[in-house]
Amino acid sequence: MEPTATVQRKKRILSGIQPSGTPTLGNYIGAMRNWKMLADEYDCFYMIADLHTITVRQEPAKLRAQSTQMLALLLAIGLDPEQNVLFFQSHVHQHAEMAWLLNCFTYMGEMSRMTQFKDKSAKHADNINCGLFTYPVLMAGDILLYQADLVPVGADQTQHLEICRDIANRFNGLYSNVFTIPEGYYPKLGARVMSLQEPTRKMSKSDPDDSFIGLLDTPDVVRRKMRRAVTDSETEIRYDPENKPGVSNLLSIYCALTGESMDNVVASFSSKGYGDLKNAVADVIIDTLSPIQTEFHRYMADKSYLESVWRTGAERASRIAERTLSKAMKKIGFVAK
């Protein structure tokens, strides 16, 4: 019998992160720290979604600084730029072009139903621009350009992934199979980190400063935010997210960062008070963030290295993006160059 010579292509992962401020500890625990481990098994693309960011008004200098910082952070959390394709969305012009094509295959009604659009237009009532409305189409293009099999997304993006699949299926139905239909990727290890001030809500960088830990927060800031973290009027340390959301959140941060089991952790705090718990959580956060911050500052001091990373990333990304874009354009009926 013939040996099977086909080497299976690794499945491809694409994810995007907006450079709108420093990511939080929640982004790190829920998503970013898993990215490093995916590189062996998957073909990974991580895109800094700067085009998405301008759906909300941005200050130019700040956008530029935050975008560069985001790249340095991706490197600092351990993403190897050889193994992973790291790039800025705005450096690969095919994203904007694909978004235009897909806009013509997406219905107003579909976009009006998007909960994020409804939330954001309520929040930015003075700037409900068309980009905000078609944001999910740009995101669909991001994913489809790379023929991604899997997309790691948080709960707030599942609706966008769903619409991406609908658009892709619609296009494929009209023109034969152009796009891979992506699926969500949900890491097993993804603990959900809640706000330190309102622990029934997800930790978010758009909430007041004291309610989240930023990946670049200094040890002093981490300790201060921990001291102020909301708990409850009891004294017992136990994991009970429903009745004790604040304490439970601190416990799950502790578990997520140490890898210890909840039972062991709760037992080890059995004779201790909330102050001890807060100190211990602050310690493990600082231990986690310190090496990342050291690396971050090292990368930020080496602009020419960062530049070489983003250039290489854009070249690798655009080669693949161009293949998909020209295929789609040909199917639609545009005259070939």
Ligand code: TRP
């Ligand atoms: N919209 C995503 C967010 O705000 C970021 C994003 C842009 C993205 N393009 C993507 C995520 C493609 C996954 C895949 O979180």
